[in-house]
Amino acid sequence: MTKYIKQGWLVVLLALAFGAALAGVNRALDPKIKLNEKNATYDQVPNVVPGADKEKTQPVAKNVLQAFDKEGKPIGWVITATGMGYADQIKALIGLNADASKITGIYILDQKETPGLGSKIATSKWNSQFIGQPANEPLSVHKRMTEAQKQEKNGKIDAISGATISSKALTDKVVNPAVAEFRTALQAGEMTKPKEVETK
Amino acid sequence: MEYVAQLILIAFGAAIINNFVLIYFVGICPFIGVSRRVDMAFGMGCAVTFVISIAGLLSWFFTYYFLREGAPWATAIYNACGGDGPSNLTILSYIIYIFVIASSVQLVEMYVRKFFPTLYKSFGVFLPLITTNCAILFACLEIMKNVAVPAGTDPSQIWGLGQSLTLAFFGGVGFTIAIVIMAGIREDLDLCDVPKPLKGPGITLLVAGILAMAFMGFSGVNGNLEKLLKPETPAMQASAVQQSNKATDETVEGKVPEPKSMKALPQQYPH
Amino acid sequence: MAKDGPTSLERFINGILPENPVYRQILGMCPTLAVTSCMKNAMTMAAAVAFVLICANLVVSLIRNILQPHLRILVFTLTIATFVTIADKVLAAFMYDTSKQLGPYIPLIIVNCLIICRCEVCASKQGVVTAFFDAVGNSLGFALGLATMATVRELLATGSWFDIPLFWKEGTPSETYRWSLMGLAPGAFFTLGLLLGVANWIAEKFAKKQTA
Numbered sequence: 001m002t003k004y005i006k007q008g009w010l011v012v013l014l015a016l017a018f019g020a021a022l023a024g025v026n027r028a029l030d031p032k033i034k035l036n037e038k039n040a041t042y043d044q045v046p047n048v049v050p051g052a053d054k055e056k057t058q059p060v061a062k063n064v065l066q067a068f069d070k071e072g073k074p075i076g077w078v079i080t081a082t083g084m085g086y087a088d089q090i091k092a093l094i095g096l097n098a099d100a101s102k103i104t105g106i107y108i109l110d111q112k113e114t115p116g117l118g119s120k121i122a123t124s125k126w127n128s129q130f131i132g133q134p135a136n137e138p139l140s141v142h143k144r145m146t147e148a149q150k151q152e153k154n155g156k157i158d159a160i161s162g163a164t165i166s167s168k169a170l171t172d173k174v175v176n177p178a179v180a181e182f183r184t185a186l187q188a189g190e191m192t193k194p195k196e197v198e199t200k
Numbered sequence: 201m202e203y204v205a206q207l208i209l210i211a212f213g214a215a216i217i218n219n220f221v222l223i224y225f226v227g228i229c230p231f232i233g234v235s236r237r238v239d240m241a242f243g244m245g246c247a248v249t250f251v252i253s254i255a256g257l258l259s260w261f262f263t264y265y266f267l268r269e270g271a272p273w274a275t276a277i278y279n280a281c282g283g284d285g286p287s288n289l290t291i292l293s294y295i296i297y298i299f300v301i302a303s304s305v306q307l308v309e310m311y312v313r314k315f316f317p318t319l320y321k322s323f324g325v326f327l328p329l330i331t332t333n334c335a336i337l338f339a340c341l342e343i344m345k346n347v348a349v350p351a352g353t354d355p356s357q358i359w360g361l362g363q364s365l366t367l368a369f370f371g372g373v374g375f376t377i378a379i380v381i382m383a384g385i386r387e388d389l390d391l392c393d394v395p396k397p398l399k400g401p402g403i404t405l406l407v408a409g410i411l412a413m414a415f416m417g418f419s420g421v422n423g424n425l426e427k428l429l430k431p432e433t434p435a436m437q438a439s440a441v442q443q444s445n446k447a448t449d450e451t452v453e454g455k456v457p458e459p460k461s462m463k464a465l466p467q468q469y470p471h
Numbered sequence: 472m473a474k475d476g477p478t479s480l481e482r483f484i485n486g487i488l489p490e491n492p493v494y495r496q497i498l499g500m501c502p503t504l505a506v507t508s509c510m511k512n513a514m515t516m517a518a519a520v521a522f523v524l525i526c527a528n529l530v531v532s533l534i535r536n537i538l539q540p541h542l543r544i545l546v547f548t549l550t551i552a553t554f555v556t557i558a559d560k561v562l563a564a565f566m567y568d569t570s571k572q573l574g575p576y577i578p579l580i581i582v583n584c585l586i587i588c589r590c591e592v593c594a595s596k597q598g599v600v601t602a603f604f605d606a607v608g609n610s611l612g613f614a615l616g617l618a619t620m621a622t623v624r625e626l627l628a629t630g631s632w633f634d635i636p637l638f639w640k641e642g643t644p645s646e647t648y649r650w651s652l653m654g655l656a657p658g659a660f661f662t663l664g665l666l667l668g669v670a671n672w673i674a675e676k677f678a679k680k681q682t683a
Contacts, residue, residue, distance in 0.1 A: 007539050011546060014534075018295075018553040025557050026291045029564040036567040037350070062354070084426050087419045114419065115628075116651035165420065223656050228500040229584060291560070294578050295552040302548065334501045334582045341575040397671035401497055402664050409660030416657065 040109070041065070041080065041093065048095030048105030049076035061190065064182060067095070074098055079182050080109075083173030086165045088112040090121070092174050096135055100183050106130045106175070118166030126160055130175070133157070135183065138176040141168045203362070205429035209422060210366045215374035217422050220335050222412040227335030227375050231382060232404050234326065241383035245376025247326045249369065252336050254304040256368025259297050259340040260347060260361055267293045268348035290348050297340040305331050335375050339368045381411060479604040482593060486608025492585050493616025494670035499585035503620060504659040505576050510633045513621035514614070515569045519562065519577055521610030523554045524586050525603065531594040532602035538595070547590045548581070555580045585613060623662050628654030 045057045045067055052067035052075060060066045065078040077096045082089050091110035096103060108122040120126050132153045133139055145158035159167040220226050227248070234244045265273040270286035278287040309327045313320045330336065346359040359367075385407050394403050477485065492498045499520070506516045527550050531538075538546060559577045562570035570577065580586070589609055594602040625631060627650045630638045652658050 007542065010534065010537055010539070011542055011549070014546060014549060018549065022291050022553060022556060025560050029560045032564040033560065033567075036563065040567065040571075084423050086423055088422075114651075115654055116649060165423070169423065225501050225504040225656070225659065226579065228504065232497075232500070291556060294556050294559070294581060295549065298548055298552050298581050302545075332582045332584055332587065334579050337579060337582050338575055341578055345575075395668070397675065398664070398668040402667040402671065405660045405664030405667065409657040409664060412655075412660055413652075413657040416655065 041078075044093050044107045044109075045078050045095075048078055048093050048107050049097075050104060051075060052078075061185070063178075064185075076104055077182065077186075079178050081174045081178030083169065083177065085111060085121075085169040085173070086113050086118050086163070090170055090174050092170065094130075094175055094178060096179070096182070100135055100179075100186050103130050103133045103135050103175075103179070108170075113166045114163065117160070118163040120160045120163060121166050121170050127170075129157060135179050138180065139171050141171050202430065205426075207362060207366045208429060209426060210363055211370040212425060213422055214367050214370040215377065216415070217418045219374045219378055219415050220338065220371050221375055221378040222408065222415045224338065226338040227333050230326075230329060230333055231375075231379055231408070232401050234329075235379050235382040235386055235404070238380060238383045238387060241379045242376065243322050244326045245372070245379050248330060248333060248335060248375050249372030251301075251305055251308055251327070251330050252339050252372040252375075253365060253369045254308060255297075255301045255336050256339050256343060256364055256371075257361070258300045258304060260343050260359070260364035262296050262300065263293065263344050263347045264358075264361075267296065267344075269350065290344075293344055293348065297337060297344075301336050301340070302331050335371065339371045342367060342371075378411070382408065385411075477601075479601045482597075482601055482605035483608035486605060486610075487612045487615065491612040491616055491670070492609055493613060493620075494667060495674070496585075496588075497667075498588055499583040499613065500663075501579055502576050502583065503617060504656075504663060506573055507617055507620040507624055507659060507662075508628065508654045509625045509631075510618070510621045512569060512572055513617040515562070515566065516573060516576065517610070517614035517617045519555075519558045520580055520583065520585070520613055521607075522558050523551060523580055524589060524610050524613075525606040526554045527551050527586055527590055528594040528602040528606035529599060531590045532597065532599045535595050543591075543595060544587075547587055551586055551590075552581050585609065619666060620659075620662055623666070624653045624658055628652075628658065 042054050042057055042065075045054055045065065046052045049067040051069050053070050056068040056070075056072060057065050057078070058068070060077075063080040065080075066074055067076045067078055069075045075098050077098075077100060079094045079096070080091070081094055082091045084090075089110070090108065090113070093107040093109060094103060095105040095107075106127045108127070111119065111122055113119045113121060129150050130139075134153070134155055137155055139155050139157050141157045141159050141164065143159050143161075143164065145156065149156065150158055157167065157171050214220070218224060221228065221231050230244055230248070235241050263271075265271055267274070267289045269288040269290065271289070274287040274289055305327055312327075343359065343364045346357075347364070349358055382404070386404065389403060389407070398406070486492070490496055493503050502516050502520070506512045527547070530550050531547060534546070555578060558580070559570070562573070562577060589605060593605040597605075622632065626637070630636060630640065630649060650658075653662065
């Protein structure tokens with residue numbers, strides 16, 4: 001027994017010292033990391049719902065945040081949606097206006113589409129065409145639309161040339177189902193009052 | 201059925217589409233060091249697959265019951281000792297994983313030497329090398345990413361033992377595939393006149409680059425595989441139906457006619 | 472201070488060029504290939520490795536005389552894993568975006584052969600000062616290796632350096648000429664393979680000159 005203590009005391013001592021160090025680091029940094037994780041979503045709320053105040057944003061259901069402006073008036077909704085893209089899951093934030101009739105913005109949180117082609121779904125140059133599109137019917141993707149057609153905002157999305165699958169995946173697998181599901185829930189009255197939802 | 205489909209997707213993803221070596225660059229050291237001969241490479245691959253499965257099993261067990269936020273057993277112990285609320289030991293996970301890997305390598309080595317002497321002769325020599333093989337820690341970390349999820353996540357999203365083991369085992373299979381292909385090429389490369397500065401690791405890396413390019417061709421396969429295996433959710437079906445209706449009576453309002461061949465294809469295969 | 476083996480200065484200089492961890496010793500390939508698609512990630516990785524290497528070398532060197540030889544590797548691993556966890560948490564707290572992009576490659580520093588190799592070769596045999604300079608030299612050498620890789624890859628793939636666009640700018644027609652492949656897995660293998668060849672070629676020339 002003494003042999004083991006003689007040989008192992010250093011390891012035990014080091015383990016204790018390192019354990020204490022880790023506990024200290026965890027205690028000091030964990031709140032900040034949690035805040036960072038939360039902010040990764042919350043920071044984008046004003047970008048997808050123009051005029052929204054980040055501080056006033058509240059979770060109302062799983063994957064749904066309600067956005068308020070500075071005076072505390074509800075001005076929109078933010079949905080976190082995921083779906084299978086061309087290469088891997090696409091995770092996006094979708095902003096809707098207060099009565100969920102129009103899309104007010106879209107932000108890609110996470111994607112691994114082909115760089116240079118499919119990855120263009122994350123550029124605001126392309127995905128700004130979702131802004132102002134109607135949310136009451138599914139959007140559809142079309143090829144080679146002209147500038148004038150893009151401005152019409154009648155539920156048609158111009159595909160990225162060379163990345164039709166990624167464009168379609170974002171529209172059909174991420175945006176449409178999430179918006180449809182949210183609108184059904186909203187009409188059923190599930191989103192009326194912000195309730196306490198466990199945050200991270 | 202859903203479960204089996206998910207397992208197949210994970211397996212195919214780990215072994216082929218996101219090959220550990222050629223896409224994530226883990227396990228490069230043995231990939232370059234032990235890929236001179238096919239039989240040696242195969243032995244190494246088997247040893248890695250063996251250890252990675254055991255390490256995956258153990259790390260899932262520790263993560264699920266002890267390390268993740270609100271893990272049942274750790275929380276029980278914590279509350280029994282006077283604590284309150286869910287425990288969170290994720291900060292210890294890296295240390296636990298590396299010791300799990302080191303001890304499973306030791307365990308496997310002892311077990312194989314004792315009970316399968318012939319097997320030990322064929323791949324036992326590679327076993328001690330495996331501890332510092334990043335592929336194994338990488339598999340543990342991938343499992344952690346899907347098990348130690350933030351509190352409040354849908355419990356059905358948390359990986360069970362099945363998913364974790366599938367990922368680990370097929371990650372090892374992917375490693376074996378890559379290293380055996382590499383060894384086959386290198387056996388032929390010995391006969392080639394390689395420029396002197398590129399001899400050894402240099403040319404191996406260049407060949408690996410070409411292999412990686414070939415494996416990139418698999419990206420996108422999982423999207424269609426998922427379509428094949430998983431029944432569509434009602435919301436998706438609804439939108440698909442509406443869309444196909446739209447597509448049929450579509451008045452192409454900008455006089456930009458799409459090529460006929462494109463239109464004739466079914467909706468879900470846009471290319 | 473060093474009774475046996477090279478002195479601090481030799482260790483320091485050796486780490487940077489003659490025994491460069493990336494090109495000469497071929498250690499720590501996994502991060503070299505994985506995080507060098509842009510300079511910012513590569514330098515963050517280099518800083519994390521430097522932190523872990525310096526701390527681990529110091530600790531190992533301090534306890535080298537009271538360490539049981541057969542428990543050596545266990546203690547090395549424990550030390551490295553602890554410092555990697557600290558580095559990971561610090562990155563997640565202060566550089567959240569970068570830490571998310573680096574993903575599993577920060578914890579994979581634990582199994583980076585470079586660190587355990589330096590602990591074994593230098594720190595467990597020599598004094599604290601030598602170990603410190605050895606760690607700094609090797610960290611700089613590693614950073615140099617990552618920087619050359621990242622410069623080549625980021626310039627070719629996106630036309631920028633440290634995210635500052637230099638050519639092939641966004642929105643101009645020349646955007647099309649980006650060599651996206653260099654930012655992906657094959658590009659990493661090609662770049663490292665060719666740079667290894669160049670490094671070997673230079674080393675050979677240098678050796679010839681010295682003997683001549």
